[in-house]
Amino acid sequence: xxxxxxxxxxxxxxxxxxxxxxxxxxxxxxxxxxxxxxxxxxxxxxxxxxxxxxxxxxxxxxxxxxxxxxxxxxxxxxxxxxxxxxxxxxxxx
Amino acid sequence: xxxxxxxxxxxxxxxxxxxxxxxxxxxxxxxxxxxxxxxxxxxxxxxxxxxxxxxxxxxxxxxxxxxxxxxxxxxxxxxxxxxxxxxxxxxxxxxxxxxxxxxxxxxxxxxxxxxxxxxxxxxxxxxxxxxxxxxxxxxxxxxxxxxxxxxxxxxxxxxxx
Numbered sequence: 144x145x146x147x148x149x150x151x152x153x154x155x156x157x158x159x160x161x162x163x164x165x166x167x168x169x170x171x172x173x174x175x176x177x178x179x180x181x182x183x184x185x186x187x188x189x190x191x192x193x194x195x196x197x198x199x200x201x202x203x204x205x206x207x208x209x210x211x212x213x214x215x216x217x218x219x220x221x222x223x224x225x226x227x228x229x230x231x232x233x234x235x236x
Numbered sequence: 237x238x239x240x241x242x243x244x245x246x247x248x249x250x251x252x253x254x255x256x257x258x259x260x261x262x263x264x265x266x267x268x269x270x271x272x273x274x275x276x277x278x279x280x281x282x283x284x285x286x287x288x289x290x291x292x293x294x295x296x297x298x299x300x301x302x303x304x305x306x307x308x309x310x311x312x313x314x315x316x317x318x319x320x321x322x323x324x325x326x327x328x329x330x331x332x333x334x335x336x337x338x339x340x341x342x343x344x345x346x347x348x349x350x351x352x353x354x355x356x357x358x359x360x361x362x363x364x365x366x367x368x369x370x371x372x373x374x375x376x377x378x379x380x381x382x383x384x385x386x387x388x389x390x391x392x393x394x395x396x397x
Binding site: 197 | 244286294298301304
């Protein structure tokens with residue numbers, strides 16, 4: 144019976160191993176993105192406070208205001224696309 | 237992290253020159269091209285050699301994700317890098333997210349001379365260079381319009397003295 148979802152992942156240990164590896168790598172990737180975003184905000188905060196002590200808070204410039212959201216979006220998109228390609232590659236090639 | 241002293245006020249904050257982004261972006265484009273080639277190879281071998289296909293896919297995925305995170309870590313780190321000039325000192329902040337945090341401080345009490353140099357075609361074409369303090373005791377690269385920044389620093393040094 145044809146299904147829209149490829150069920151051959153569960154047919155062999157090799158496929159299951161690949162599935163586990165891909166899933167773990169994707170989870171680590173998202174975790175790294177969250178960690179980097181947290182560290183960036185912390186470092187940016189220290190720099191902002193230093194400028195404020197010098198009376199130059201208007202020089203802050205909001206670093207990361209574009210890059211951080213872009214980083215998050217690209218990480219999620221890359222994760223979804225690679226997962227979709229992984230699951231459906233046998234249908235496409 | 238540096239803290240402000242009494243009577244210290246901000247004179248100038250400048251970013252490093254944009255040319256610092258060129259090399260990491262070029263390297264990332266190359267690595268992404270390689271990972272895409274590996275993905276295509278994985279797809280092509282999916283029926284004839286499924287084990288090879290899975291290995292190629294995982295290798296491509298790891299390379300793609302590594303490149304993606306490395307590029308954004310570099311871009312975010314460079315976005316935070318600043319050269320701050322106050323009436324007492326010059327501080328250059330250099331971050332590398334989870335790996336390192338570095339600041340170079342040049343006190344105007346100890347350093348009395350600053351030299352601006354632009355070397356090579358690229359630096360002269362794109363107007364960036366290196367500031368040298370006390371004849372290369374300390375140096376700050378990738379400074380945009382280094383002659384202008386050097387003049388501001390010299391004026392600040394003279395005002396302080």
